[in-house]
Amino acid sequence: MSTPALSIRDLTKNFGPAEIIRGVTLDIPPGERHAIIGPNGAGKSTLFNLISGLHRPTSGSVHLGSQKISGRKAHEINRMGLSRSFQVSNIFANMTVRENVRCAVLWSLGTGYSFWRNIGNLKHVQERTAEVLETVGLIDKASLPAASLPYADQRTLEIAITIAGGADVILLDEPTAGMSHSETERAVALIERATRGKTLIIVEHDMSVVFGLSDRISVLVYGEVIASGPPEAIRGDAKVREAYLGDEAEDSPMVEGAA
Amino acid sequence: MTDTLSISLAPSQSEKFRTRVLPFLIMAAVLVVIPLTGPSRTTYSLLNAIGINMVFALSYNMLLGRAGLLSFGHAVYFGLGGYAAMHAMQAIETGTGLWSIFPVFALPLVGFAGGALAGAVIGWPSCRRAGIPFAMISLGLAELVAAAGFMFTSLFGGEEGVSGDRMNGPELFGLSLGPINEVYWFIAAWTLIGTVAMFAFTRTPLGKMGEAVRDNPERVEFVGYDPQRVRYLIFIFAGGFAGLAGGMAAVNYEIFTPETLSVIPSGFVLLMAYVGGIRYFAGPMLGAVLLTYMQSNLSDFTEAWLLYLGLLFMMIVMFAPSGLAGVLVSISQGLQSPDRRDILGRWARYAAGALLAFTGIVITIEVAVRESSGFGEVFEPFGFALAPDNPVTWLLALGLVGAGGWVMRSSGSDKEEASS
Numbered sequence: 024m025s026t027p028a029l030s031i032r033d034l035t036k037n038f039g040p041a042e043i044i045r046g047v048t049l050d051i052p053p054g055e056r057h058a059i060i061g062p063n064g065a066g067k068s069t070l071f072n073l074i075s076g077l078h079r080p081t082s083g084s085v086h087l088g089s090q091k092i093s094g095r096k097a098h099e100i101n102r103m104g105l106s107r108s109f110q111v112s113n114i115f116a117n118m119t120v121r122e123n124v125r126c127a128v129l130w131s132l133g134t135g136y137s138f139w140r141n142i143g144n145l146k147h148v149q150e151r152t153a154e155v156l157e158t159v160g161l162i163d164k165a166s167l168p169a170a171s172l173p174y175a176d177q178r179t180l181e182i183a184i185t186i187a188g189g190a191d192v193i194l195l196d197e198p199t200a201g202m203s204h205s206e207t208e209r210a211v212a213l214i215e216r217a218t219r220g221k222t223l224i225i226v227e228h229d230m231s232v233v234f235g236l237s238d239r240i241s242v243l244v245y246g247e248v249i250a251s252g253p254p255e256a257i258r259g260d261a262k263v264r265e266a267y268l269g270d271e272a273e274d275s276p277m278v279e280g281a282a
Numbered sequence: 283m284t285d286t287l288s289i290s291l292a293p294s295q296s297e298k299f300r301t302r303v304l305p306f307l308i309m310a311a312v313l314v315v316i317p318l319t320g321p322s323r324t325t326y327s328l329l330n331a332i333g334i335n336m337v338f339a340l341s342y343n344m345l346l347g348r349a350g351l352l353s354f355g356h357a358v359y360f361g362l363g364g365y366a367a368m369h370a371m372q373a374i375e376t377g378t379g380l381w382s383i384f385p386v387f388a389l390p391l392v393g394f395a396g397g398a399l400a401g402a403v404i405g406w407p408s409c410r411r412a413g414i415p416f417a418m419i420s421l422g423l424a425e426l427v428a429a430a431g432f433m434f435t436s437l438f439g440g441e442e443g444v445s446g447d448r449m450n451g452p453e454l455f456g457l458s459l460g461p462i463n464e465v466y467w468f469i470a471a472w473t474l475i476g477t478v479a480m481f482a483f484t485r486t487p488l489g490k491m492g493e494a495v496r497d498n499p500e501r502v503e504f505v506g507y508d509p510q511r512v513r514y515l516i517f518i519f520a521g522g523f524a525g526l527a528g529g530m531a532a533v534n535y536e537i538f539t540p541e542t543l544s545v546i547p548s549g550f551v552l553l554m555a556y557v558g559g560i561r562y563f564a565g566p567m568l569g570a571v572l573l574t575y576m577q578s579n580l581s582d583f584t585e586a587w588l589l590y591l592g593l594l595f596m597m598i599v600m601f602a603p604s605g606l607a608g609v610l611v612s613i614s615q616g617l618q619s620p621d622r623r624d625i626l627g628r629w630a631r632y633a634a635g636a637l638l639a640f641t642g643i644v645i646t647i648e649v650a651v652r653e654s655s656g657f658g659e660v661f662e663p664f665g666f667a668l669a670p671d672n673p674v675t676w677l678l679a680l681g682l683v684g685a686g687g688w689v690m691r692s693s694g695s696d697k698e699e700a701s702s
């Protein structure tokens with residue numbers, strides 16, 4: 024088997040006396056769409072924070088491909104090809120939509136901390152920015168201030184910033200939270216388009232999205248992965264039903280997800 | 283296809299010219315036209331001081347307005363850059379080594395190097411933190427460097443400072459830099475260079491990421507940039523341009539004293555930038571014009587001019603936090619809006635109220651200042667004696683403030699009703 028795109032080993036995180044992540048081990052092969060589900064407060068966002076370098080793990084390790092990323096700084100991890108979104112929109116609110124995306128493409132295009140080039144003359148930056156804006160469908164709103172966007176568009180911008188740098192491993196934290204049914208459908212289509220050929224890890228509460236999108240699902244409860252496998256196996260897993268899915272499984276999200 | 287997209291995304295050529303080139307052409311034209319009006323020596327020295335302060339205030343705004351870093355010690359870089367230029371001026375005079383071929387005209391470059399070097403050393407520890415820790419560290423360092431300035435006499439010249447003579451070394455552009463009108467050209471040239479360079483900086487990737495760090499340092503990390511590094515690099519440039527202004531001041535005044543490093547000029551540059559408007563590139567330039575003018579002229583009219591400066595600052599913070607530039611922008615927007623007659627009427631009332639209240643405050647301050655200086659002098663505006671022991675004086679002052687406040691309030695509440 025080839026090296027996993029992301030490999031998590033015995034990861035733990037304590038906040039003071041509270042053990043929030045309690046020994047997570049997970050291998051995600053390249054190109055997989057992996058959903059992480061679990062009840063509120065299970066530690067899903069914390070897991071993302073550990074992987075992406077926002078917080079340091081208490082113990083355990085994370086590898087991106089063959090390189091160890093746990094213990095590195097967030098910006099280094101991002102440069103190595105792992106990018107994440109946030110559950111609560113975390114955008115540059117005072118800038119325009121275009122400037123938001125432009126900030127996110129700069130590093131990947133090798134611009135660095137350059138202070139001798141006019142950003143307006145960097146053709147590849149303009150082109151890549153336009154390309155991302157077109158992919159996510161925000162091109163018509165490119166010159167609006169990000170703060171003035173409606174909620175669903177801010178969530179889209181959040182995804183745009185995450186994918187703009189061209190990272191191979193994408194972590195999305197509840198990208199469709201708070202969206203209406205039609206907005207969710209559009210967001211899912213966007214996620215599929217934007218992460219084609221990449222490794223995707225997504226935290227999601229909407230079961231139709233989860234079962235429709237993912238190749239594999241891991242269930243996180245109280246900081247532990249209690250089950251991990253393809254959607255059918257997770258749906259049939261007694262422990263999962265008991266701990267998390269409950270009645271929701273009976274609503275047959277598979278039908279919705281397939282629609 | 284992406285080609286047409288990027289073209290439609292970016293501003294048009296004419297738009298770029300209007301917003302990015304034309305203002306500097308106008309500035310250059312104004313700088314060239316000023317000497318044709320035959321300014322007096324006093325006017326020239328005021329203009330030179332304004333040019334220096336414009337560059338200084340713009341360099342301060344690289345930190346405060348653009349990168350969100352509140353510094354209480356920016357004069358350190360102005361001063362150290364100025365001292366570097368002063369020592370270079372002395373070296374030009376004695377003609378040691380390479381300095382014998384260094385023109386005095388280029389001394390601001392030495393100032394830039396000195397300020398940037400100081401920024402690189404001092405910024406290393408202080409840029410690790412933003413917000414309040416950064417502000418406190420900058421204040422502590424300012425005290426420290428100013429104290430060192432008074433202690434290390436060989437370098438800073440003690441109380442007398444270090445002085446030099448600018449009429450040495452090779453001449454550039456046929457300027458001997460002796461008479462003040464020749465110094466004017468020197469200041470004008472460097473003011474333009476500094477302004478254009480700092481504007482250009484805002485358009486670079488580093489400049490843009492500085493704004494991103496100001497708005498959301500956390501997210502910056504997740505697009506691959508290190509916010510500490512961004513802050514540090516910008517800090518070095520801000521130090522460099524402050525040093526450039528210091529180099530201009532070295533040539534203009536031919537002397538630098540340790541006071542220039544202290545928290546007083548550091549506070550003054552904060553006032554200039556804030557009063558002018560830190561959210562606009564040209565804001566600090568407006569602030570530099572107004573405050574330099576107040577500093578040199580108002581002090582001739584009244585010994586209480588610092589009180590007025592404080593009052594102005596408070597007014598801006600409370601009523602116009604986007605500064606003079608913000609006021610100008612909203613006036614021009616108001617003039618363009620369809621219901622401009624209403625808006626203008628409201629503003630006129632507001633301004634009239636402010637004028638009334640201000641008159642009351644002026645009376646209070648002027649009467650009080652004269653009384654407390656103890657020479658029994660009476661404030662007599664337009665030959666109308668306002669004695670401190672005359673109740674009419676205080677009734678007048680209070681009445682004006684009250685009436686002005688009421689007028690301002692009533693026009694302000696109109697505004698809220700109209701917008702709701």
Ligand SMILES: Nc1ncnc2c1ncn2[C@@H]1O[C@H](COP(=O)(O)OP(=O)(O)OP(=O)(O)O)[C@@H](O)[C@H]1O
Binds near residue numbers: 063064066067068110
């Ligand atoms: N920085 C922190 N300091 C202390 N406790 C924290 C911190 N971050 C998260 N926690 C705690 O860790 C637990 C897990 O939080 P987390 O946000 O990871 O849950 P989640 O699975 O993402 O939940 P949700 O579905 O609501 O987003 C919560 O009890 C939370 O209070």
Ligand SMILES: [Mg+2]
Binds near residue numbers: 067069110
């Ligand atoms: Mg969460």
